Amino acid sequence: MDNRPIGVFDSGLGGLTTVAELQRLLPEERVIYIGDTARTPYGSKSPETIKKFAGQIVDYLIRHNVKMIIIACNTATAIALDDLRKKYPAVPIIGVIEPTVKKVVNDGCTKVGVIATKATVSSDVYGKELRAMAPDIEVHSTACPAIVPLIEEGLTDTKIMELTVQHYLDSFVKDHDFEHLILGCTHYPLVAGHIHKLYPGLKLYSSSEEVVNEAAEILRERDMLASGSEFKDRYYASDMSDNFIAMVDMLFKDTDFKIHLLMLEE
Numbered sequence: 001m002d003n004r005p006i007g008v009f010d011s012g013l014g015g016l017t018t019v020a021e022l023q024r025l026l027p028e029e030r031v032i033y034i035g036d037t038a039r040t041p042y043g044s045k046s047p048e049t050i051k052k053f054a055g056q057i058v059d060y061l062i063r064h065n066v067k068m069i070i071i072a073c074n075t076a077t078a079i080a081l082d083d084l085r086k087k088y089p090a091v092p093i094i095g096v097i098e099p100t101v102k103k104v105v106n107d108g109c110t111k112v113g114v115i116a117t118k119a120t121v122s123s124d125v126y127g128k129e130l131r132a133m134a135p136d137i138e139v140h141s142t143a144c145p146a147i148v149p150l151i152e153e154g155l156t157d158t159k160i161m162e163l164t165v166q167h168y169l170d171s172f173v174k175d176h177d178f179e180h181l182i183l184g185c186t187h188y189p190l191v192a193g194h195i196h197k198l199y200p201g202l203k204l205y206s207s208s209e210e211v212v213n214e215a216a217e218i219l220r221e222r223d224m225l226a227s228g229s230e231f232k233d234r235y236y237a238s239d240m241s242d243n244f245i246a247m248v249d250m251l252f253k254d255t256d257f258k259i260h261l262l263m264l265e266e
């Protein structure tokens with residue numbers, strides 16, 4: 001048993017979808033969540049900047065004695081995961097990409113679409129990892145850079161968002177004719193309703209859900225599951241955005257939470 005919290009982070013509020021999964025599947029686990037709201041979005045920034053930001057957050061979580069870190073951000077996973085694992089070999093650091101890839105391959109998908117940020121698509125990490133596990137798989141990816149800023153602005157359930165999703169997906173879905181779509185950004189489960197409505201035949205894979213299954217497996221194997229922990233979940237934001245507060249409020253209605261402002265070192 002290990003009652004230390006799990007550290008979870010994202011560029012903003014998207015990773016809260018991972019925390020919601022964590023609470024659903026592993027309700028005994030406690031978390032420290034960091035949303036880098038002051039510097040979101042990561043997906044349109046350079047790899048050097050993304051590595052620096054992710055590194056600062058992981059350093060903070062390690063100093064706060066977390067037992068595991070979940071990088072609830074595809075962009076940070078794509079760009080920084082390998083370096084962070086090398087820097088902190090003693091702490092399990094899980095990214096959102098590998099668990100999603102495993103699930104897609106285990107389900108026998110032969111042709112998949114991936115939507116993600118610009119940085120994730122440019123890294124081709126989904127393509128590389130999917131082909132490494134299933135050499136014949138056909139992978140098509142496209143970046144949807146305006147979706148994250150609209151979500152962070154609180155415009156998720158609006159016509160503007162529906163049109164934005166349609167703008168990115170219409171020809172992408174029609175041209176490639178796949179049945180399986182990976183939501184390769186932890187913000188995107190929040191627009192899954194629009195995708196279902198526009199393209200009802202598509203089966204969606206959410207990286208948030210798969211990463212929690214992987215975390216549960218690792219904690220079980222290492223006998224590190226929590227039980228009766230007294231630790232209170234902590235939410236940090238690098239800028240106190242109204243939407244971040246509203247999202248925590250909406251997702252964790254019955255929890256008594258407090259959001260702290262976190263200054264990340266330059």
Ligand code: DGL
Nearest residue numbers: 011041042043074075186
């Ligand atoms: N949720 C992050 C991801 O999964 C969003 C990245 C961004 O800030 O652009 O990639």
